[in-house]
Amino acid sequence: MTRPSPPDRDQLLDQQRLAVVLAPGLLTLVEDLGRTTGAAIGLPTAGAMDRAALRLANRLVGNPESAAGLEVVLGGLELRAVSELVVAVTGAVVEVRVDGRAVDSHRPIWVGSGQHLWLGRPASGLRVMVAIAGGIAGDELCGSVSSSPTARLGRPPLVAGEELISAGLADGRGWQTSDVTAAVAGGGSCVVSVLPGPRDDWFADISELSRAVWRVSTDCDRVGIRLQGPGLTRRSMAPVVTGAQLPSEAQLPSEAQLSSEAQLPSEAVVRGSVQVPPDGQPLIFLNDHPVTGGYPVIGVVDEQGCDRLAQVRPGDQVRCVWLPRPGWAR
């Protein structure tokens, strides 16, 4: 049985202008599901930090899952619709109001032309996703309109007065949705699953990662999260890789220097990489990670774990659980 649909869907999507930003909140960015190419020229994956939340919000408004929406840190966003909108709010649980009237998050919401959409501030969790039927238009770079503010890529954080334009994405599915959604508060403390490698063999005891209760430091943004805890011990006599091309006048490190500060030539890192500098405090790279890094990566947090990490705040606890090695790597 189809849902009743007051506005005609095609009428909505023909409107080019969607809304005007009245208040941008703390930090609001336009994000889609990121790019799948561009690493060779140093472009980060970028895209929504809580990918599952964006996918859900897009399904709820009938968009393709990869359509660009808004990533709102700690809520506080206020928009005035300039055409009829269908909106969904997911991610961290917040109060949502249309012209002051309370509405549900994690549902499709109709916002009439001229009406105000207001988001409160989440009690827990960090990032709220807002999808608008039609998607949000932007300039594409390697197939994505996403923003990486540290790298100054994509649209800068929204400011009051800016307009949101429709990307015109209609996939003809109408208002039917099969999702059963419940607003589940994220953040606080979380457990993430970690795949071993590529450089787990640089560490004396990988169970140090899973035994510790890690605390999220204040270094916590779209690039990554630095964890505080007992520290990860390197294996002594860690592998040395010296290039055959080093000429004799290069000053090579001493043996003692090598075992405590062994250097890894820069190599590719991915979203979720748990990178460990010599001080032993792990850094988990997230969406705006640099394409390569020179400290060993003990393991990689899986996709669901990275989505959970999108909702943690400084001071929250993180625990890690090791997944088994893939069969080909045993």
Next chain:
Amino acid sequence: MTRQVVPGTSTLATSVTDPAAVGQVTVRLLPLGATGVLIDGGDQPTRRRLVAAIEAAAIAEVVEVVPAAVTVALRVAEPSQVAGLVERLRSVIVPTLQAPGVASTRVSSATPASPAAPVVVCPVVYDGPDVAEVCAAWSITRAELVAWHTGQQWTCDFTGFLPGFGYLVADHPRWVARRATPRTRIPAGAVGLASDYCGIYPSASPGGWQVIGRTDLALFDPARTPAALLGAGTRVRFEQAR
């Protein structure tokens, strides 16, 4: 010379190569998340040959290739495709290693620069926070550091890390360790050293490189063609700005 491909294991493998290496060289295949494989060639010449062979093989399920100093990372779309990729890689890599290679001990084996390409000139103010530490590590004066940096040609070996970033190798390289604790934020324009590379930060970023100076040169501009000034093979010269 025996070469073999081994799957990544948790046992330690030391691989110290020297210019006259004769014996076993191991290429390791390591897991990189659910959809990635990191191929560790152990040294730069092996990496270059691996990258060439993999690109020539045009493996259909590979969606991205990320070369770096001594490794190349491959990514597929679905985790279920990784095991098949590993099998395919064995058949590509083993013949590559068995083919006679050029024994090379100089950085001139870096991706050759196109003779027609212009040299990128980068003006630098040498007042970085790590000048003293680098000079102490090499027992040289600041003036000697500037002379070493500006007095020779640099070549971009590969790109990545950040948009516009290139890993530059020198004709007369020197080696310095990365910082034990990376900085949370290195400003855009910073000129840094790590191992035997020089790099210029096109935008602010966390990093562990030793910062020796800063430049105003815009290495990356999405509105410009080309967006990135540095590509593999681009030649660079530094000059001291006032």
